[in-house]
Amino acid sequence: MDCFQDTIFKLKRYWADRGAIIQEPYDVEVGAGTMAPETFLRVLGPKPYKVAYVQPSRRPADGRYGENPNRLYKHQQLQVILKPTPDDVLDQYMGSLAAIGIDLKKHDIKFEEDNWESPTLGAWGIGWQVMLDGLEITQLTYFQQCGGMDLDLVPAELTYGLERIVAFLQGVESVYDIEWAPGFRYSDVRLAEEEQFSVYNFELADAAYLWQAFDANEREAQRLIDAFRGLVKAKQDVNRFPVLAAYDHVLKCSHLFNLLDSRGAISVTERVDMIARVRKLAVGVAGAWVKQQARNPAEKEVA
């Protein structure tokens, strides 16, 4: 039986063999693998790209103090972006399941409609949730828009829910019983994190501090976006302008918003307003990124 890390190795190997770059997780908190720049920014523009990475994804409101066998504050997604989408993407996906030891002929696979949308990223796509014997194991999406823009090439995004898949493969009822590495269970590696962050997110996080941090990160992101626009207007070189740094601050805003939300510190009207504020930043960065890439001579050749 494969342990958690073996399954991850096999999936990475599988996609590496199909031409994907194997990236490491992004080091700013994100709510989903989609938000990492390797997806959010790379799907924009006309340049083909293939990448796979594990992304720990934090959703403060989903924390359960480590007491629920299936729900986690932070879970691991294996994110694959294939841009443009190969014609046989679903066959390749099925191949990846076989590669981690699922005998497809002995199981039941269904593709059920599930379209994906992220209002804060100005992004949406069309796709399915993949059901394996009644268990949702993957979200498969054809991106249509990102940062409020139609995409030049339509990428496929494959998001594997690693804990679920491995719990299935290992036949355990609780994610905490997953064998992560020989002799180490998931709980040995992660339980303390679930417990402590649940306490912090729900009980101890200082809302006033989080608000300040949100405002500060928003200001910094907006300052950079405005500066970029100023340079473009003045027809100055923007090749080395830190659009990526601006995006880090957008991600911070998004995470701080999630923290405030789980802390119960956001009122009804504020909530709508904050989603709009994060979206505005995300759209601003996406627009700047596309402009910057288009000015890059290497990029132009591809286009």
Place this chain on the structure above:
Amino acid sequence: MAAFLLEVGVEEIPDWMIEPALAELNTRFEKLLDNERLGGRVEWVDATPRRLVLRASGLAAAQADSKELVTGPPKSAGTGAAQGFARKMGTTVEQLSTVSTDKGEYFSFEKQTKGRSAAAILSDSLAGIITSLYFPKTMYWTGKGGVRFIRPIRWIVALLDDAVVPFEIAGVKSGAATRGHRVVGIAGPIDVTIDTYEARLRENFVLVRASERRARIAAGLGNDVEPDPALLNTLVYLTEWPTPIRGSFDASYLELPKEILTTVMRHHQRYFSVLDARGALAPEFVAVTNTDGDPDGLIRQGNERVLRARFNDARFFWQVDQQKKLADRLDDLKKVTFQAKLEKPTYFDKTQRVVALAGVLAAEVASSTVDQQALARAATLAKTDLVTSMVKEFTELQGVVGGLYAAAQGEPRAVSDAIYDHYRPASMEDVIPRTIEGQILSIADKLDTLSECFRVGLIPSGSGDPFALRRAAQGVIKILFESRLRIDVIAHAGADRNLIDFLNERISYYLREVKRFPYDEVNAAMAVPGPVWLADLEDRIAALHNVRATPDFELLAVSFKRIKNILKQAQLEHAPEIAEAILAPGPERGLFDAYRRVGERLAGHADYQRKLEAIASLRPEVDLFFDKILVNDPDEKIRQNRLALLSCLLTEFSRIADFSEIVPKTPQAA
């Protein structure tokens, strides 16, 4: 006569979009055959999640050749014009003939058009037909500006007898090869002919016909499965080779309410639930797989594990939720948005409004059967389940969970039942709340939604109704018709003209489409001013409908229309008194006496039909009056008195229906 087969191979199409798309494909293809004079007909259309299929037969190999006489320039225009015309027709001047018309002699040419082959026509048309099929949400996949369809098209089979009809969509060329089942079929293309198509697919674990899949599922369900036609249909279009399997769960979960267990099974896992001999839920389920069986029981075990996790969640939610009573959750509603555009946007605000409105409605109903205290309590607690873990997870159980929790927390039955039912009816087919408190609460909740949304301009448009206001209005109306509660729904729309029109339109729709009354009878009854009690309205229309068949009635209706026009022209400012003394003997006096006589009969407690019959008996007097009497008498006093008589007649006898709205069926009546 040729046969034709089309298969559009697609990545998995959402199950609920398949049947409408097939119906449209059928229509469009038949229209093509018709327009292009190809003859033949569609034998069948069918589909699986991965293919839309159309089979036709009897197509002509080609259109018939056609001849057309084209008239050219007048002969007088000379040889230059004749040469031009001949060139245009692709012929020579010698081949032209002439026709004579009343304007003179003209050059003409009998143009022969060779009929196009069916293959060429199909080849030109199919891509357009396929890509213009309507789907509620489409995508592009080949890049910006590319073809849009429901999901990417991956192969196309298009055969006219043995020959491929060539065309291309999004880089996919039509051919003669299909694909089998994703997992248990052979990998790669499978060559087919029209005759072998279904058999080759069957060998590869694809049942093209929905009816066969349906039968295969039905055969494997067992008699103890709770029937669920909607779920069955979903599964028919989620599978290519459906195989039901049976699993079980620990009987201890049965302590959870049936509503929660079946919602998890049906809505979340698409399982059929199973009943025991007494009709109670049994600890079993039936899942429909998309494969050929489960010899090792792995699929069953997997599904059982998933269900167990789901049930554990539900049990956990139930336990956690009981730690805080519904009554203690009211303040939490301040954080839940009902409608962001409102000045008071939260469910807490809505609750306050609904409590007040429910009280007003209860007073209006003035029925001693209403438990006012229970109603107020139910209205207060109705939305508190929105902040429970259970409803956050299973949103479709809102209301139901509130009702179950209220009962578990010791609220009286009248309270818990009203909460449980207050989202009902969810559709025109659904039942209305069981109790009068539930009915009033449901009406108050929906009326509040309607008036608040309309107030801030959230009004449904032709196809757009994001807040389901039509359903809300339809729900209110259905409850009022069926419960016969005396609530004047229009009065509760306040002065909002848009909302009044909207409600009236929904009432009229209900009477016409659900109750099947003719539109003019509906209009006639609805035109009566005063409070709108829907059950009363229905009684009036029903009476009108019955009386309408009698010979006097439609003729009288015509007279009423005439009276209405006369009064309109006379522009009476206020209803004058009838001066009995100056009524002329004969028809004028006769009409007055009849008016008195009928008026007395109406004062009694006769039902609407009796009353209408009494009014209809006026016809001879009305006819005689119009025959013999000129309303516009030169003497102003007499004229005014006659107008007064007609006015009284119209007002008094239009309280059941405004007869002038009746459109006569018999032409002679007009």
